[in-house]
Amino acid sequence: MKLRPALLPLVPALLCAAPALASESETIAAEDTVEESVGDAADPGAISVQSAPLDAPAGPPSFPFARPVFDETWATIGIGVGMVPSYAGSNDYIAFPLPLIVGRVGGIGVSPNGPGFVLDFNSPKPAFGPRKGARVAFGPAFRFRNDRNDRISDEVVARAGKLDAALEVGGNVAVTFPNVFKTFDQIGFGVQARWDVLGAHSGMIVEPQINYRAPIGRSFALQVQASAEFIDDSFADYYFTVNPAQALATGLPQFRADGGLNRIGTVAILTYDLDGKPLNGGWAITGIGGVSRLLGDAADTPFTSVRGNATQFITGLGLAYTF
Numbered sequence: 001m002k003l004r005p006a007l008l009p010l011v012p013a014l015l016c017a018a019p020a021l022a023s024e025s026e027t028i029a030a031e032d033t034v035e036e037s038v039g040d041a042a043d044p045g046a047i048s049v050q051s052a053p054l055d056a057p058a059g060p061p062s063f064p065f066a067r068p069v070f071d072e073t074w075a076t077i078g079i080g081v082g083m084v085p086s087y088a089g090s091n092d093y094i095a096f097p098l099p100l101i102v103g104r105v106g107g108i109g110v111s112p113n114g115p116g117f118v119l120d121f122n123s124p125k126p127a128f129g130p131r132k133g134a135r136v137a138f139g140p141a142f143r144f145r146n147d148r149n150d151r152i153s154d155e156v157v158a159r160a161g162k163l164d165a166a167l168e169v170g171g172n173v174a175v176t177f178p179n180v181f182k183t184f185d186q187i188g189f190g191v192q193a194r195w196d197v198l199g200a201h202s203g204m205i206v207e208p209q210i211n212y213r214a215p216i217g218r219s220f221a222l223q224v225q226a227s228a229e230f231i232d233d234s235f236a237d238y239y240f241t242v243n244p245a246q247a248l249a250t251g252l253p254q255f256r257a258d259g260g261l262n263r264i265g266t267v268a269i270l271t272y273d274l275d276g277k278p279l280n281g282g283w284a285i286t287g288i289g290g291v292s293r294l295l296g297d298a299a300d301t302p303f304t305s306v307r308g309n310a311t312q313f314i315t316g317l318g319l320a321y322t323f
Contacts, residue, residue: 080318265292
């Protein structure tokens, strides 16, 4: 599988919007289940989610009519297909598969991070009510990058030669505020810093991000993210410089690239829970649409300005199962 980094950094949770937002929709789903199953129960002591404390204990309460899937350990697996540029700056688009795994194991959260993952050492326990106060997430971040390593659609750019794959390792920190515009929504501000450990581009990437997530009714959940990408000179030189040998092979003008602000973009992810009860896990469909703009030398390099386009799009559709 070859994933393109042109737009994947915009999508740390392409298919994971379902589990990411399902946990925030637990109270909605639980309340709906209570209303449907208990109704006008004569017993005044009948269980009610509304009467549960806002910060629930480690395990969610046991309901005889619904078994919540989100507890200390849960997972979502899935597969999707997306259309992304052939390389960062290309105007040719390719289809690729998107495998997914996301969840919470032993109190540690696991989330996709483009072709990679992020761990959250401060993953919250399940809660059956609106959360209170800000929460800080932190942990290591990993991303695999194989831009212009394979499936280069442009024959001219392909003559510049294939690049080596990079493995970027670093850290992620974010602060999240709940119930900002409506109950159960949240807005988060975070940043990642990563370094290539395989000696491909041997550079550093810094990515600030803003995320907004909210359940919409019983079945839908929305996630919107805006992000930017800052790169150093080593990264820029590896991916965007056209050296004399490459200029001779491609006919493109020589170009020397420097680091700086590399990209800005936004993406929206809409998830539909197939049975309308995200509390119980199960199947969900996720759709995605996004746009980003390459800036600075990433836009000025002949790989983009002559052979491609600085404006990049992404679309995708996926199916996931939570248990």
